[in-house]
Amino acid sequence: MRGEADERLARVVLSRIGEPGDPRLTDLVHELGAATVLGGLLDQAAAGELAADLRDRLASVDPGRELESAARRGLRFVVPGDDEWPEGLDALALAPHLHERGGVPVGLWCRGPLRVDEAVARSVAVVGSRSATTYGAAVATDIAAVLAREDWTVVSGAAFGIDQAAHRGSLAARGPTVAVLACGADRAYPTAHRAMIDYVADVGLVVSEAAPGAAPTRIRFLARNRLIAALARGTVVVEAAVRSGALNTASWTQGLGRVVMGVPGPVTSAPSAGVHQMVRARDALLVTCGEEVLEAVSPAGSFALAEPRAPEAARDRLTARERQVLDAVPLVRGADARSVGRTAGLSLARTQEALLVLHRAGLVEHGLGRWRVRDGDHELPGLDAPAGPDEPSSLR
Template identity: 45%
Template sequence: MDAEHVARAALARLAEPGDTAMGAALRVHGPHEVLRVLQADGPLPTEFRRRDPAGYRVRLGGPSAADDLATVARLGGRFVIPGDRHWPTQLDDLGDARPIGLWERGPVPVRHAALRSVAVVGSRAATDYGTYVTHELAHGLAGARWSVVSGGAYGIDGAAHRGSLSGGGPTVAVLACGIDVAYPRGHDRLLARIGETGTLVSELPPGCSPSRVRFVERNRVIAALSRGTVVVEAALRSGSLITARRARDLGRSVMGIPGPITAPHSAGVHQLLREEDTYLVTTPAEVVENVGLIGDDLAPRPQGPTRIWDRLPPETARVLEAVPPNHALDQHAIAKEAGTALATVAACLTDLESHGLVARETAATPQGDHHLWRRTAID
């Protein structure tokens, strides 16, 4: 591992995710100089003017960069930094809030998994409806060869990962803790499976525990990695809405799946759908249309079943409607009911008979045989 990786690994121990002061200092001075200044007992560069240097220096003396790099190597993982071949360059859109580096574990480099990826996020307290819809959506996206990115949490996140796995696709779990920490504990087997077939990724070094602030900042990485974010079930105050709005700020597509208008779990999604540049989606194909290639990934337009009347000229349809299904009428009665000339009714009935939509009956009268008509198509 070269010196820049070591320096950035050390800085990842000192700064919290989303630290724009650290990001600005790295952009101007580079990781070696920033680390040197932090390790020295002196003033910080002007980029840190709003930060107390003690907040960084209090963490000096903790686990070393060499220890962290050795830990992730034992896990079969890697530490990637900006400029690396496997660095997901879409994270550069975060500017000074870009991660110092990414700790990742799994057979699929996050750069590759994120090239065609969709974030699927939502409530931890998901309903059966939300869980089912999310699983089917992620399963369909995986079948269309799109990776699903989520946060590994209970509820919608877990359903998104499981749906992607069941569809045979790689899924990316962006964690708010170290990639060696199974959180939430109840998802230890799910996270292990993601680490075996997809990607576990975090900007926090091994062993780090989650916190509320780290969950919030984790959302910007989910938003930046993906071409678009789908929100399934979110209350009015929800971290998922933060992810969606960060995605919008980054120029990514933002989508929502509606739920019952009476459900508090969907109130946040419905509010999001009322905002500009948010798209309502209900199928994987509609999601792909929003994040795929313009003109190439169009979703089929849903249509109701075709009815008999849809295929008939208006005048013929009017004649057919005038023919009753439960008893027979002669042409004069049909013409009167349809308000159509007798000659036109005769032509329409012949056409309808050829298509099997009406049947002719013969009734004997003193004046001779009399033709009656009955409708055979009930639609």
């Protein structure tokens, strides 16, 4: 037990002195354990670049006091081997580094009542542009609410725009939500989101790889994005301009071999351009609603998605022959039954029978012995779907 406690305290020290996601540290710790790495650093003979970088920071760190001080602020430190350690993070050991960040975090600072492993067991990252449109924010809220209703956790970054909409959609539906921060889990960034972040900590979970009190820096956002990707089963990007940070989270997801999803938008909307680029490149699956997200992240066949269908039209209730005759009735000027029969390839008698049914159904009209489609010019049946309910849809 002594070794385990040492290992935890060593991880506290490394969390305090190292940079989140610095692969020189994370990779070494994943290989050798934190106690060993720390011992090596304390050895004044160690001459590596990392050792030089870190040694002078070591003096000031008292891991026991760190943990006490964190606990006073409602924070706990979760490390590999703990019951609540989320397995998903271990996959980072094998995922490619991005922008010189990567690897399994030495630990997670957590604030909130949920167990990390349980909270993320069924979870989806919902991320996107900070300068979201009303449209994007509404879609993110809807998707998060659908996930919440199915008891799936929404993981996001608490940023302006899509992140905020995603957390709010989940919270409003009383769903579990996890905010992953680039600063310390005791802080709030953006500062305007302090109330929301505190609410997430009250009912969900606020986590960070950075030590308590750590400031948000750009490089920490890049490291943070990999945690969002690694904690969730897949990532939905709702709006993302070209070169948006949300695409960085998508890259991490892809590197982890998990599903990247993208919500399309108007091609005239810059915040959707990055998503469209991903879908075009087949780097992301197009999704349009929470149900499609659930289908993509659930084991095959376990979430049944109803194919979108048009409402049943009057013609769906016709027999095949009646439809055949209807399809042969002119849309504008009328034609006599014989001519309709020729177009349909049916005898006059059968054509007349069908025309009577169609007339009773209000689908055709006649006058002076000529038949035409009722409201043909408006109903425009020519471009309606050719398939009835018993026929395959046109693209299948």
